Amino acid sequence: MLEVSGICKSFGGFRAVSNVSLSVGTKQIVAVIGPNGAGKSTLFNLITGHLQPDNGTVRLDGREITGAPPYRICRMGVGRSFQRTNVFPRLTVFENLQAAFLVHHRRGGNFWTRAEDLYRDDTAALLASIGLTGQERTLAGTLSYGNQKQLELGLALASSPAVLLLDEPTAGMSASETHETIRLLESIAAERGLTLLFTEHDMEVVFSIAQKIAVLHQGRIIAEGRPEEVRADPEVRRVYLGHGLTHTQ
Amino acid sequence: MSPSFLFSQFMGGLTTAMFLFLIASGLSLVFGVMRVINFAHGSFYMFGAYLAWQAVQWLHPTGGGFWLAALLAALAVGLLGALTERLFFRSLYGREELYQLLFTYALVLILGDAAKFLWGTDQLSISTPPALAGSVQVLGTTQPLYTLFIIAIGPAIAFGLWLLLNRTGAGRMVRAAQMDREMLDALGANVGTIYTGMFALSAFLAGLSGALVTPIQSIVPGMDVLIIVQAFIVVVIGGMGSLWGTFWGSVIYGQVLSFGILIFPGFSLFSVFALMAVILIVRPWGLFGRPL
Amino acid sequence: MGPIRAAAVTVAATAPELRRRTTAAATVRRRRAVSDRIPWVAIVFLVMATVPWLGTRYDTFLASQIVIDALFAVSLNLLLGTTGLVSFGHIAYFGIGAYVCGILMKTYGVPFSVAFPAAGLGAALFALISGYFCVRLIKLYFAMLTLAFSQIVWAIAYKWNAVTGGDQGLPEIPYPNLDWMSAIPGFGDLSIGARFYLLTLALVAVALAIVHRIVRSPFGRVLTTIRDNPERAAFLGINVRLYQLAAFVIAGGFAGLAGALYGIFSRGVFADYVFWSKSAEILIMTILGGIGYFWGPPVGAAVLVWLNQVITDYTQYWSFVLGAVLLVLLFGFPGGIVGGLDLLWRRLKRLLNA
Known part of the structure; x- marks a missing residue:
């Protein structure tokens, strides 16, 4: 489905991502983990076209998308949420999602119809499935942090992506919010048959839903495989997971 | 076109350039640190001119005392800059740039009318200080001493600012602030004082240039909005926030204006605006600046 | 689009969930307040249309200015309030419209019905480039480059004597032929200025309706x-x-139309119209009304034109007053007049409901 091969990116001599290859199969749930500064966000930005790689390629369904502008990559079926919450703060929750549908259905070039009347049912349905029903008229900027994360997920889902990239979907959430979000993610991924690639700091979350884990350290992938393989990898234990891991589950 | 004619065009361009450098250096300084375009910089310049005229009237109604008057005017404008930053501008940090731009524009409106109220709308002028009233022959051209003085003072100010920014503790903090505003906080520096200081220094330079222009240009309402556009162009060409960029930007501006008249008569204004647009398109951060 | 489309979005849709969704959609639909149903805008336009009969010549003059500025400010707000682009050179497109229309009508004798749309197209074309x-x-x-382009336009207007009249400008632009209006009952006694005002009002009303629709x-x-x-927008699939x-092109085009009307209204086009400080003035007008509201800028235009007229009766220091107004606005009412009224209205409603 998503095939990253030999991708490199340096910032003024600092190699943020170095020769990373990663393949994500259809409907697979893959986690990228690693300490802060390991290059996880850079890797995501390289995949979604926010950064241009120095080297290497990104393929989606066999088609090369390396370095295409973000809007085009999005139209090819890659959805994304951002680490820093990213919604449209001065639009209402309803307008946020409605806009995403308008764009997905390529209605943005329509100068004449009332936007308010379009895709209302789709929007309401999506609102329900991300658990924001009742908040339609709230300005997105005034939502609680957790709700903004939910809304952002909704924005990503509105374009019916085949692959969803989530950058720290539970960052800053309380334990119960985290639990709720993960449950939501799992059910949505299952319902829609999504391919999921995510980064996450919470190892409990990672090991509970990921089918495959890649460990990034100083811009390189040092281990990749099924959760139990990664957990057992001595290199991973040395640089990242430490000793506490076995107790987390 | 004889060599002496070309030389005199060149000297004319250089005079314009060094003048503009005096004004633009302050504009660039404030932009570098605060990321703000200060439209009121032209108003500070105009106040420098009017205040110098006023000081001359008080000090020596006969026409002497120019240097002291210029210094007093520049200091007064510097104080005005410091007050502006403390009283108003401070509360706009972190707001959208539109509000910052419009605030400085509100100052343009208010100071413009204040000058009309205080000094009327007639042209005023100051005679050239006696020591520099003469002229010398250079390469077959007549160069007034005062313009040679202006040409000399540009590099002197540039060097002084360079020393200030590179050889003093406060200057290093300012440069740190140019690189990264958050870094300043990390250094534990007193950011407020630095910002006030930068604003005051910038206004001082504007006031000084306004005072120094009086012997060769008459003081009129509207000189504020005319000069600010030119100063912008210089800063954009050289690179916002870059001292030497502003210096070379001034030189380029002066020469383009001076020789542009020869190549497209009547369109030299157009050529400098076009140059500014081209630079913004090709290298928005200017010839000598760094990308933000 | 019924439940079938909705079900396509969430595959596993249980019955209670569906019911919840339908009610949600209904609540959102049922949100128009009574005050929204009163056709305020139509009423204001009708009142404006009576000015030539009920007001003095001077009132008509002021009303013309308000109406033209309203269109200009709305075109700027399409960038500022709707797209979030701070243009410091919007006057360029207004000026180009004024010059295109003025030159066509005065120099080439082209009728207004052609010159007016040409002004809009000309401005839009320059906006495209x-x-x-x-x-x-x-x-x-972005703000600086728009300023640079507007100064290029100013420099050309100021120096290209053969076409723009240079610093002399283009005086005596003819009024369009409005004799046909005599056929309308009640219009027979109207001066050409009053007729042109009514034409302006009608054209601006149509233009504002179109911009409103676009927004x-x-x-x-x-x-x-x-x-x-913008970053998130790009990742919805938008080519930002x-x-x-x-x-930018649409805003430029409508600014050009406003400029065309202004050139005829003020009986001439001059390079001063295009100087950069005019861009600042129109920005002030726009935020004075409130950039967060479609009808904010027209309110700003009306208030500023009126205020100018009142203040200049007392003092020549209009700029000072404008600067002071701007300070109050920046530090006290960043939402502008309409924003302030909106806030007041909502507080009142809350008080009444409590």
Whole structure:
């Protein structure tokens, strides 16, 4: 489905991502983990076209998308949420999602119809499935942090992506919010048959839903495989997971 | 076109350039640190001119005392800059740039009318200080001493600012602030004082240039909005926030204006605006600046 | 679009969930307040249309200025309030419209019905060319490049004597032929100035209706997402620069139409009209009314024109007053007049409900 091969990116001599290859199969749930500064966000930005790689390629369904502008990559079926919450703060929750549908259905070039009347049912349905029903008229900027994360997920889902990239979907959430979000993610991924690639700091979350884990350290992938393989990898234990891991589950 | 004619065009361009450098250096300084375009910089310049005229009237109604008057005017404008930053501008940090731009524009409106109220709308002028009233022959051209003085003072100010920014503790903090505003906080520096200081220094330079222009240009309402556009162009060409960029930007501006008249008569204004647009398109951060 | 489309979105849709969704959609639909149903805008336009009969010549003069400025400010707000682009050179497109219409009518004797749309197209074309470069830059740099382009226009207007009249400008632009209005009962006694005002009012009403429609369209909604968060907008699949450019061209075109009307109204076009400080003035007008509201800028135009007239009766220091108004606005009412009224209205409602 998503095939990253030999991708490199340096910032003024600092190699943020170095020769990373990663393949994500259809409907697979893959986690990228690693300490802060390991290059996880850079890797995501390289995949979604926010950064241009120095080297290497990104393929989606066999088609090369390396370095295409973000809007085009999005139209090819890659959805994304951002680490820093990213919604449209001065639009209402309803307008946020409605806009995403308008764009997905390529209605943005329509100068004449009332936007308010379009895709209302789709929007309401999506609102329900991300658990924001009742908040339609709230300005997105005034939502609680957790709700903004939910809304952002909704924005990503509105374009019916085949692959969803989530950058720290539970960052800053309380334990119960985290639990709720993960449950939501799992059910949505299952319902829609999504391919999921995510980064996450919470190892409990990672090991509970990921089918495959890649460990990034100083811009390189040092281990990749099924959760139990990664957990057992001595290199991973040395640089990242430490000793506490076995107790987390 | 004889060599002496070309030389005199060149000297004319250089005079314009060094003048503009005096004004633009302050504009660039404030932009570098605060990321703000200060439209009121032209108003500070105009106040420098009017205040110098006023000081001359008080000090020596006969026409002497120019240097002291210029210094007093520049200091007064510097104080005005410091007050502006403390009283108003401070509360706009972190707001959208539109509000910052419009605030400085509100100052343009208010100071413009204040000058009309205080000094009327007639042209005023100051005679050239006696020591520099003469002229010398250079390469077959007549160069007034005062313009040679202006040409000399540009590099002197540039060097002084360079020393200030590179050889003093406060200057290093300012440069740190140019690189990264958050870094300043990390250094534990007193950011407020630095910002006030930068604003005051910038206004001082504007006031000084306004005072120094009086012997060769008459003081009129509207000189504020005319000069600010030119100063912008210089800063954009050289690179916002870059001292030497502003210096070379001034030189380029002066020469383009001076020789542009020869190549497209009547369109030299157009050529400098076009140059500014081209630079913004090709290298928005200017010839000598760094990308933000 | 019924439950079937909805079900396509969430596959596993249980019955209670569906019911919840339908009610949600219904609540959102049922949100128009009584005050929204009163056709305020139509009433204001009708009142404005009576000015030539009920007011003095001077009232008609002021009303013309308000109506033209309203269109100009609304066109700027399409960039500022809707797309989040701070243009410091919007006067350029207004000026180009004024010059195109003025030159066509005065120099070439082209009728207004051709010159007026040509002015809009001319301004839009220049907006397309300059905007292509401007939207590549962000924030302050965008503002500066728009300023640079507007000064290029000013320099050309000021120096290209053969076409623009240079610093002498283009005086005595003819009024369009409005003799046909005599056929309308009640219009026979109106002066040409009053007739032109009514034509202006009608044209501006149509133009504002079109801009309003555009702002409420899917295109307009996309612009608001770009205003709020361009990075996220790009990852909805929006080609941000393309949309910004489209907004820039539309805004430029309508500014050009306003300029065309202004040139005829003020009986001439002069290079001073295009000087950069005019861009600042129109910005002030726009935020005075409130950039967050479609009808904010027209309110700003009306208040500023009126205030100017009142103040200049007392003092020549209009700029000082304008600067002071701007300070109050920046530090006290960043939402502008309409924003302030909106806030007041909502507080009142809350008080009454409590």
